[in-house]
Amino acid sequence: MEKKKTTIILFSGDYDKAMAAYIIANGAAAYDHEVTIFHTFWGLNALRKDENIEVKKGFMEKMFAKMMPRGADKMGLSKMHFAGMGPKMIKDVMKKHNAVPLPQLIEMAQEQDIKLVACTMTMDLLGLKEVELLDNIEYAGVAAYLADAEDGNVNLFI
Amino acid sequence: MEKKKTTIILFSGDYDKAMAAYIIANGAAAYDHEVTIFHTFWGLNALRKDENIEVKKGFMEKMFAKMMPRGADKMGLSKMHFAGMGPKMIKDVMKKHNAVPLPQLIEMAQEQDIKLVACTMTMDLLGLKEVELLDNIEYAGVAAYLADAEDGNVNLFI
Amino acid sequence: MEKKKTTIILFSGDYDKAMAAYIIANGAAAYDHEVTIFHTFWGLNALRKDENIEVKKGFMEKMFAKMMPRGADKMGLSKMHFAGMGPKMIKDVMKKHNAVPLPQLIEMAQEQDIKLVACTMTMDLLGLKEVELLDNIEYAGVAAYLADAEDGNVNLFI
Numbered sequence: 001m002e003k004k005k006t007t008i009i010l011f012s013g014d015y016d017k018a019m020a021a022y023i024i025a026n027g028a029a030a031y032d033h034e035v036t037i038f039h040t041f042w043g044l045n046a047l048r049k050d051e052n053i054e055v056k057k058g059f060m061e062k063m064f065a066k067m068m069p070r071g072a073d074k075m076g077l078s079k080m081h082f083a084g085m086g087p088k089m090i091k092d093v094m095k096k097h098n099a100v101p102l103p104q105l106i107e108m109a110q111e112q113d114i115k116l117v118a119c120t121m122t123m124d125l126l127g128l129k130e131v132e133l134l135d136n137i138e139y140a141g142v143a144a145y146l147a148d149a150e151d152g153n154v155n156l157f158i
Numbered sequence: 159m160e161k162k163k164t165t166i167i168l169f170s171g172d173y174d175k176a177m178a179a180y181i182i183a184n185g186a187a188a189y190d191h192e193v194t195i196f197h198t199f200w201g202l203n204a205l206r207k208d209e210n211i212e213v214k215k216g217f218m219e220k221m222f223a224k225m226m227p228r229g230a231d232k233m234g235l236s237k238m239h240f241a242g243m244g245p246k247m248i249k250d251v252m253k254k255h256n257a258v259p260l261p262q263l264i265e266m267a268q269e270q271d272i273k274l275v276a277c278t279m280t281m282d283l284l285g286l287k288e289v290e291l292l293d294n295i296e297y298a299g300v301a302a303y304l305a306d307a308e309d310g311n312v313n314l315f316i
Numbered sequence: 317m318e319k320k321k322t323t324i325i326l327f328s329g330d331y332d333k334a335m336a337a338y339i340i341a342n343g344a345a346a347y348d349h350e351v352t353i354f355h356t357f358w359g360l361n362a363l364r365k366d367e368n369i370e371v372k373k374g375f376m377e378k379m380f381a382k383m384m385p386r387g388a389d390k391m392g393l394s395k396m397h398f399a400g401m402g403p404k405m406i407k408d409v410m411k412k413h414n415a416v417p418l419p420q421l422i423e424m425a426q427e428q429d430i431k432l433v434a435c436t437m438t439m440d441l442l443g444l445k446e447v448e449l450l451d452n453i454e455y456a457g458v459a460a461y462l463a464d465a466e467d468g469n470v471n472l473f474i
Contacts, residue, residue, distance in 0.1 A: 004308050006304075006308075009336075009340075009472070011332075011333065011336055011474075012394075013395055016169075016199055016200075017169065020167075020169055020198060020199065020315075023279075023300055024167075024300060024303070024304075027300035027301060027303075027304055028304055031301070031304055031308075033304075033308070040336060041332055041336065042332075042394075042395050058412075060405060060408060060409050060412070061409075063405065064405070064409075078170075078200075079171055079200050089218055089221065089222070090283070092218060093218050093219075093222075093283050093284070093285070094283060096216075096218070097282050097283055099279070099282075099283060121339075121415070124413050124415075125406070125409050125410060125413055125415060126409070127409070142339055142340060142343035143343060143347070145340070145343075146322075146340075146343055146344055146347055146349075146470070149469070149470045150320050150322075150347075150349070150469045150470055151469070152469075152470070153307070153308045153309070153310075154304070154307045154308055154310070154313050155313060155470050155471060155472065156167070156313065156314075156315040156472075157315060157336075157472040157473060157474050158169075158315050162466050164462075164466075174327075174357055174358075175327065178325075178327055178356060178357060178473075181437075181458055182325075182458060182461070182462075185458035185459060185461075185462055186462055189459070189462055189466075191462075191466070236328075236358075237329055237358050247376060247379065247380070248441070250376060251376050251377075251380075251441050251442070251443070252441060254374075254376070255440050255441055257437070257440075257441060311465070311466045311467070311468075312462070312465045312466055312468070312471050313471060314325070314471065314472075314473040315473060316327075316473050
């Protein structure tokens with residue numbers, strides 16, 4: 001029997017939405033789906049390394065790099081910022097309830113062979129370079145996304 | 159012939175997005191789809207009862223309970239808040255055009271046997287208890303979602 | 317062989333999300349999918365003509381018309397507004413990288429026979445008239461959406 005397929009576009013750069021994406025992805029992989037997360041626009045931030053990587057960039061690319069969160073742990077919430085209290089609150093309750101934080105969900109995804117893809121077109125737009133992103137991810141465009149999604153069972157845009 | 163299936167994840171706590179979810183869901187049920195709405199994160203607020211329910215909670219759970227809207231009617235808009243004018247404007251034009259408000263769309267969904275599911279993992283995170291949510295809903299996690307979605311025709315993340 | 321189908325609901329009125337929708341749609345059409353973009357709520361703004369169209373409207377409809385962006389080029393970003401700097405920055409980097417701006421992506425979509433649909437129910441709510449929207453689009457409701465989506469391969473809510 002052919003494997004079921006889950007293909008998620010992660011467009012959002014919000015911590016909570018990325019968590020939802022990775023929880024569904026890890027769940028689907030546990031149920032033996034072939035899973036891809038295609039990171040585009042602000043969703044690319046989930047794949048950024050948290051250290052500062054020196055890369056030669058133009059002015060606007062430097063601005064984007066400065067303004068965007070460096071890695072999953074630094075991402076904000078889609079709701080309830082309350083002067084930054086929101087993300088801290090969520091992380092506190094997550095710790096209290098032994099929920100898995102986003103950086104570990106991403107590690108789990110890599111261990112479960114979930115295909116993590118960075119959208120090259122938006123990397124280019126936002127001035128992100130391969131060295132700034134996590135190791136062992138793939139680089140592709142909309143054609144590769146469609147090839148995965150068109151035979152998919154669960155297709156989501158998050 | 160097997161029934162078609164529509165499975166919606168309602169992640170958003172915005173009035174307008176929840177309206178879209180429930181309009182699609184009610185439409186799909188009218189066309190004889192088997193429909194599930196899986197409420198997670200801020201989408202759980204659509205299922206809150208509007209009265210205050212006394213529940214023993216920790217400090218952070220109380221904070222969340224206070225900050226989050228109590229029930230569908232209290233939810234804000236994803237766009238055009240304008241100091242709270244937006245939701246009132248939308249509700250006014252809805253009344254004028256005889257559009258069905260969200261709380262009634264949820265009632266219709268229950269009458270049409272749409273399966274309303276509350277995500278237990280995020281209930282736990284946000285400190286929401288079963289007594290605070292509407293009657294006649296189901297409680298489940300990502301595994302149940304995937305079981306519904308993997309054979310689905312229309313799968314959406316809202 | 318039957319054509320594959322991509323059906324996208326564009327709910328969002330954000331420039332970046334609309335770009336994502338139209339890039340996926342144009343990609344899918346290039347791979348010979350039958351593609352529909354169903355514009356609802358704030359997504360309708362992508363279909364507005366950029367000139368001012370004189371239409372008799374009630375007070376609230378005039379307010380909405382004033383507050384909502386007139387056409388794709390005027391839409392804001394979902395993230396990184398920074399006092400309006402965000403959209404300008406994105407458009408500057410897009411120009412620099414020869415990326416196709418949203419209004420041209422919409423033209424491409426029409427040339428590729430992508431079906432652009434305006435949701436009549438939300439047009440009514442927001443007080444938008446057919447003369448205010450682009451030519452050669454279709455007008456329909458949730459039933460038409462479901463008819464397209466239920467046999468679809470890629471169904472997204474953006």
